Amino acid sequence: MPGVRICPGCGIIAPLARTSCNVCSAPFGPQPTVAAGRAGAAVLACIHAADFTCKACGIRSPLATVDAHGEAECMGCGLRQAFDVVQWTDALGFAHGVGDLSGPSLDPIGARSRHAKIGVELTSSTKTQNAMIMDGQGTRTHSLRTSVSPGHPVCKTCHVPLDVWLEGETTKTRCARCNDAASYGLPPNARGAYPALVGVLSNEQRTDRAVARLGRTQAGVESIVCPQCGAGLGAGGGSELAKCTYCGLAVRIPGTLARQQRRGAPPKMDPFWVLLDGPSPARQRLARGKSEDADDDDDDEEQRVLALVPPVHGAPPAWGHAPMPPKASGATKLAIVFAILGLFLLGGTAAGIAVWMNMEEDEPPPPAAPPRARGRK
Ligand SMILES: [Zn+2]
Numbered sequence: 001m002p003g004v005r006i007c008p009g010c011g012i013i014a015p016l017a018r019t020s021c022n023v024c025s026a027p028f029g030p031q032p033t034v035a036a037g038r039a040g041a042a043v044l045a046c047i048h049a050a051d052f053t054c055k056a057c058g059i060r061s062p063l064a065t066v067d068a069h070g071e072a073e074c075m076g077c078g079l080r081q082a083f084d085v086v087q088w089t090d091a092l093g094f095a096h097g098v099g100d101l102s103g104p105s106l107d108p109i110g111a112r113s114r115h116a117k118i119g120v121e122l123t124s125s126t127k128t129q130n131a132m133i134m135d136g137q138g139t140r141t142h143s144l145r146t147s148v149s150p151g152h153p154v155c156k157t158c159h160v161p162l163d164v165w166l167e168g169e170t171t172k173t174r175c176a177r178c179n180d181a182a183s184y185g186l187p188p189n190a191r192g193a194y195p196a197l198v199g200v201l202s203n204e205q206r207t208d209r210a211v212a213r214l215g216r217t218q219a220g221v222e223s224i225v226c227p228q229c230g231a232g233l234g235a236g237g238g239s240e241l242a243k244c245t246y247c248g249l250a251v252r253i254p255g256t257l258a259r260q261q262r263r264g265a266p267p268k269m270d271p272f273w274v275l276l277d278g279p280s281p282a283r284q285r286l287a288r289g290k291s292e293d294a295d296d297d298d299d300d301e302e303q304r305v306l307a308l309v310p311p312v313h314g315a316p317p318a319w320g321h322a323p324m325p326p327k328a329s330g331a332t333k334l335a336i337v338f339a340i341l342g343l344f345l346l347g348g349t350a351a352g353i354a355v356w357m358n359m360e361e362d363e364p365p366p367p368a369a370p371p372r373a374r375g376r377k
Pocket residue numbers: 007008009010011012021022023024025026
């Protein structure tokens with residue numbers, strides 16, 4: 001296993017053509033940091049931005065973890081709103097492909113991927129979901145945007161790659177230099193959204209920290225307090241790990257509590273890592289000679305690239321449909337009745353699904369020009 005060159009500041013991949021990180025700005029330094037980018041057979045991917053559009057206030061609200069219980073809370077206005085879990089299915093499939101198929105050391109399948117330039121010139125890829133769903137449950141939008149990079153988490157103090165391993169459904173990390181350790185549980189329902197998800201390394205998933213609660217300080221002010229001694233804790237932005245200044249207990253402040261104590265712009269969430277097991281769906285599609293993105297089957301450039309590559313031997317046929325069984329006329333009639341009933345129940349609302357998706361890789365560094373700000377924000 002050759003390993004990947006990573007940024008010592010944030011742990012995401014350090015492209016060979018760059019000398020500093022375009023996400024955290026840390027210089028890569030003369031001695032590159034190299035890490036496995038995997039834990040056992042599972043690949044690590046960093047989700048360094050995740051947000052959705054609030055249906056009430058319209059801001060893009062950040063998300064601190066893979067939350068698959070069907071709701072999300074806006075960090076701007078506090079509204080809890082429906083959040084279709086299938087958005088995480090798409091986002092994690094995308095993250096899996098980025099982790100599994102990016103450079104710089106590529107096998108023949110990875111070399112055909114749209115992510116092949118990550119690790120060489122590029123750092124990350126962003127997918128923005130933009131779909132309006134209209135069905136019997138009403139109208140919802142899918143707006144989850146995720147920016148993903150391969151890499152390996154590093155110790156925030158020592159900047160060396162962490163040891164990462166799985167113990168059942170718990171992911172554990174440890175810094176070999178300072179011995180700082182952490183345990184993370186899988187979010188409930190997360191595997192239902194994406195079965196290959198085996199770990200989520202986000203502050204919200206820490207299982208080895210006491211959780212701060214809302215209480216009253218001695219002065220009678222409602223505030224986030226230490227669960228051990230009741231002293232008030234300063235609320236950081238978003239989900240934060242804090243230490244009680246009175247009793248020294250290390251605590252975690254849940255993102256929702258932190259939001260209630262805060263005014264102004266939504267907090268910047270810490271990046272989190274996901275552990276994804278096995279070959280990505282994109283790799284499986286490429287291995288069958290198809291475009292790696294199921295939503296993107298008529299992408300011209302992709303088709304052109306695929307045409308140059310001979311099909312992989314032993315791959316299953318691209319289409320394996322069994323012949324359609326003869327239609328039972330009774331079942332058909334029943335289906336028509338239900339369809340008419342459905343239209344009646346919808347009360348004239350058009351039923352349909354509109355899907356539009358957008359993926360963009362970050363820009364390569366300017367060729368041999370003097371460094372200057374590129375003004376992308
Ligand atoms: Zn970085």
